[in-house]
Amino acid sequence: GENVEQHPSTLSVQEGDSAVIKCTYSDSASNYFPWYKQELGKGPQLIIDIRSNVGEKKDQRIAVTLNKTAKHFSLHITETQPEDSAVYFCASGTALIFGKGTTLSVSS
Amino acid sequence: ETGVTQTPRHLVMGMTNKKSLKCEQHLGHNAMYWYKQSAKKPLELMFVYNFKEQTENNSVPSRFSPECPNSSHLFLHLHTLQPEDSALYLCASSQQTGSNQPQHFGDGTRLSIL
Numbered sequence: 001g002e003n004v005e006q007h008p009s010t011l012s013v014q015e016g017d018s019a020v021i022k023c024t025y026s027d028s029a030s031n032y033f034p035w036y037k038q039e040l041g042k043g044p045q046l047i048i049d050i051r052s053n054v055g056e057k058k059d060q061r062i063a064v065t066l067n068k069t070a071k072h073f074s075l076h077i078t079e080t081q082p083e084d085s086a087v088y089f090c091a092s093g094t095a096l097i098f099g100k101g102t103t104l105s106v107s108s
Numbered sequence: 109e110t111g112v113t114q115t116p117r118h119l120v121m122g123m124t125n126k127k128s129l130k131c132e133q134h135l136g137h138n139a140m141y142w143y144k145q146s147a148k149k150p151l152e153l154m155f156v157y158n159f160k161e162q163t164e165n166n167s168v169p170s171r172f173s174p175e176c177p178n179s180s181h182l183f184l185h186l187h188t189l190q191p192e193d194s195a196l197y198l199c200a201s202s203q204q205t206g207s208n209q210p211q212h213f214g215d216g217t218r219l220s221i222l
Contacts, residue, residue, distance in 0.1 A: 004150075032208035043112070043198050043213035044151075051208070089151070096207040098151040 002027045006090050006099025013080050015108045023090035023099050024072040030092040033066060033073045038087045038101075047088075048075070080106045111135045112214035114199050120220045121189065129184040129217045131199030137212070139205040140182040142174060145196040145216070157182060158205040186219075194221045 003026040013019050023033075031052040036044035050057045050064045050073065057064050061080075066073040073092070077084055085106045090099045112133045121127050133140065142154040156164035157176040171193075173185040182199055196216040202209035 030207070034210060036213075041215070043114075043200075043215045046210050046212065049210060092207075094207050095153070096211070100148070100150050 002093040002097050004092055004097045004099045006102060008102060010103045012105045015080060015106055017080055019077045019080050019104055021075045021088055021102045025092040027093045029094050033092050035075045036089045044089055082106050082108050112199055112201055112212050114214035114217050116217060118218045122222050123189055126187040129197055131182040131214055133180055133201040135201055137201035137203050138179050139202045141200040142184055143198040145198055156205060163205060189221045191221050194219055
């Protein structure tokens with residue numbers, strides 16, 4: 001069946017550093033790759049997404065890259081701030097499958 | 109204002125109780141979803157509705173009964189639940205169904221089964 005693997009499960013960085021979260025997927029028909037941020041006590045919020053006709057997309061301090069040949073996509077956060085601390089989820093697949101999440105902690 | 113509102117935010121119930129979760133979206137979307145979120149597990153899709161019609165039921169036990177009276181409202185009726193049903197239940201909506209549609213989530217109902 002379809003599968004989405006997300007790594008790492010936890011990530012701790014110092015304020016100002018960059019953070020990278022990676023996901024691999026199995027469904028070669030996938031054409032939409034969203035990233036969600038979930039803060040404590042809140043639901044997941046879409047922060048950026050990419051479609052298979054582009055390789056990279058940026059929005060201020062966050063970016064997503066996609067390698068369809070290798071079936072992986074990554075979330076990049078630059079100049080991290082304490083408010084970036086949250087759980088991040090990737091998703092893909094013809095039936096949208098979510099990764100298990102990455103808990104990002106940014107310490108000041 | 110998330111655009112998707114869920115009530116109640118917290119619910120504690122016994123295994124023999126009957127309760128309902130409510131979701132309302134103010135985004136003009138046509139598709140609505142129920143997800144279950146348990147600790148250390150990926151989001152699990154439970155039900156999908158498109159224009160009030162159920163299009164997907166991911167082998168969910170019959171003790172969970174969804175209802176979608178219109179495109180803006182979605183309910184999840186609960187009865188005779190088990191302790192393993194304790195979780196965060198999330199509602200989401202999107203313009204259309206399909207895996208290439210951005211989904212907008214509510215803040216969930218935290219359900220605890222005694």
